[in-house]
Amino acid sequence: PAPLSQIQEEILALKRERNAVILAHNYQIESIQRIADYVGDSLGLAYQAQQAQADVILFCGVHFMAETAKIVNPSRTVLLPDLDAGCSLSDSCPAGQLAAYKAAHPDTYVVAYINCSAAVKALSDVICTSGNAAKIVARVPADKKILFVPDQNLGQWVRQQTGRDMQLWPGSCYAHVQFTVAAIEKIRSQFPGAPVVAHPECVQAVRDIADEVCSTELMIGFAKKTPAREIIVVTESGMLHRLQREVPDKTFIAGPTDTCACNDCRFMKMNTIEKVRDALKNMSPAIEMPEDIRAAAFAPIQRMLDWSK
Ligand code: 13P
Ligand code: SF4
Numbered sequence: 001p002a003p004l005s006q007i008q009e010e011i012l013a014l015k016r017e018r019n020a021v022i023l024a025h026n027y028q029i030e031s032i033q034r035i036a037d038y039v040g041d042s043l044g045l046a047y048q049a050q051q052a053q054a055d056v057i058l059f060c061g062v063h064f065m066a067e068t069a070k071i072v073n074p075s076r077t078v079l080l081p082d083l084d085a086g087c088s089l090s091d092s093c094p095a096g097q098l099a100a101y102k103a104a105h106p107d108t109y110v111v112a113y114i115n116c117s118a119a120v121k122a123l124s125d126v127i128c129t130s131g132n133a134a135k136i137v138a139r140v141p142a143d144k145k146i147l148f149v150p151d152q153n154l155g156q157w158v159r160q161q162t163g164r165d166m167q168l169w170p171g172s173c174y175a176h177v178q179f180t181v182a183a184i185e186k187i188r189s190q191f192p193g194a195p196v197v198a199h200p201e202c203v204q205a206v207r208d209i210a211d212e213v214c215s216t217e218l219m220i221g222f223a224k225k226t227p228a229r230e231i232i233v234v235t236e237s238g239m240l241h242r243l244q245r246e247v248p249d250k251t252f253i254a255g256p257t258d259t260c261a262c263n264d265c266r267f268m269k270m271n272t273i274e275k276v277r278d279a280l281k282n283m284s285p286a287i288e289m290p291e292d293i294r295a296a297a298f299a300p301i302q303r304m305l306d307w308s309k
Contacts, residue, residue: 001034007273008035014280020079021054022276023069025061026216027238027268032060032276039242041217042068042114043129043308046301049073058280059287062267064090067118070287071297072305078287081275085267087115089201092171093150095119101147109144111137111166112300113151115173118289120149122296125303130154130200131215132308134161139307153177157200157207175265176201178257179234181209187256191230194253197222198234210234216242223247237262238269 004012012035015022023045024036033039038048042065049057049069056077059066064087066080093116102108102123112124113133121127128136137158140146146164148155150171159166179202188196197219198210207213212222216239223231223243233239234255240262243252254262279285 004035005031005273007277011035011273011277011280014277015058018056018280018283019054020056020058020280021048021052022058022060023048023052025065025238025268026242027236027265028060028271029238029269029273030241031273032271033238033241033245035276036060041129041131041215043131043215044217045069046072046114046129046305049078050305052076056280056283058276060271060276061085062087062090062265063287064115064117066287067289068114068121068301070289071118071121071294072301074291074294077283079279079283080285080287081272081279082270083285085270087267088174089113089115089150089171090117090120093117093120093169095123098123098149098169105145105147107145108147108167109140111140111146111148113149113154114301114304116150118293118297121300122293124149124300126307127300127304128308129215129304131217132304133158133200136304136307137162137164137166140164151201153203153207154200156204157213173201173265175236175263177203178260178263179203179206179255180258181205183256183258184209184232184234187232187253191232191253193228194230194232195226195228196232196234196255198255199236202234206234219243220246223250223252235263236265236268238264 050072110124146166149169155168195211
């Protein structure tokens with residue numbers, strides 16, 4: 001690999017000085033992934049955050065992920081390079097609307113995809129990620145009426161996987177719904193024989209033509225296992241860096257949209273290498289939340305971590 005840049009070296013020196021650990025999501029830019037102590041999906045990152053011993057967790061991902069780190073490990077300082085790095089899915093389920101739904105339907109059991117705010121987690125019974133959603137839903141007692149928030153696409157997929165009836169909140173990921181059958185079929189015709197692996201946040205028509213539907217972390221296992229040499233990856237483009245690093249002898253082709261050769265999440269890409277350095281230098285921006293919300297949000301996360309072991 002190429003030598004680290006000056007700014008990457010600077011970050012590693014600051015990391016030692018601050019006694020920090022750097023956790024990065026698979027969608028981060030390559031220069032951030034390279035200096036991270038751990039790169040993974042939402043589930044892996046939640047476990048890593050909970051176990052972190054360092055004084056500071058520098059979280060390179062989006063706001064709800066850094067919030068989750070703070071919820072599971074509140075005595076650490078959790079830094080997010082850009083506080084505006086949000087998530088369209090998280091935004092699609094405001095806590096006030098969920099509270100109103102629960103008031104109108106008091107017997108509802110809320111399964112919340114981790115892509116939601118701490119306030120929504122605090123109103124939920126159990127959390128899931130794309131890596132464990134089917135497993136978690138299958139564990140919910142059969143007599144419960146489930147409301148699945150906020151991603152209707154992941155919710156539909158879990159419904160198919162488990163056969164469990166669930167109400168779905170009408171949210172979606174603005175980036176993943178841009179993948180279309182036409183764009184995927186077109187790239188497939190250019191790479192005949194290359195399997196298509198898609199994230200469950202894609203719409204059903206795209207999931208239906210994929211060879212495998214899974215979380216970003218499970219894509220690594222799929223890439224290692226398949227005999228194919230070329231793989232079409234239908235998720236955010238940062239994933240390709242991780243795949244290329246872990247499975248260097250295979251070729252990964254970014255899933256295109258109708259208008260773009262690959263698909264970036266504008267929120268994930270708000271974190272730049274300069275902002276990572278500045279966060280460690282200034283020890284800011286840091287994630288803070290009221291203790292009552294944190295404690296209420298912790299219970300359903302802990303349930304997920306226990307159930308998905
Ligand atoms: P994963 O947990 O599969 O990495 O997904 C996170 C995410 O934001 C997908 O858009
Ligand atoms: Fe949210 Fe979609 Fe970006 Fe993931 S890719 S962080 S779900 S907006």
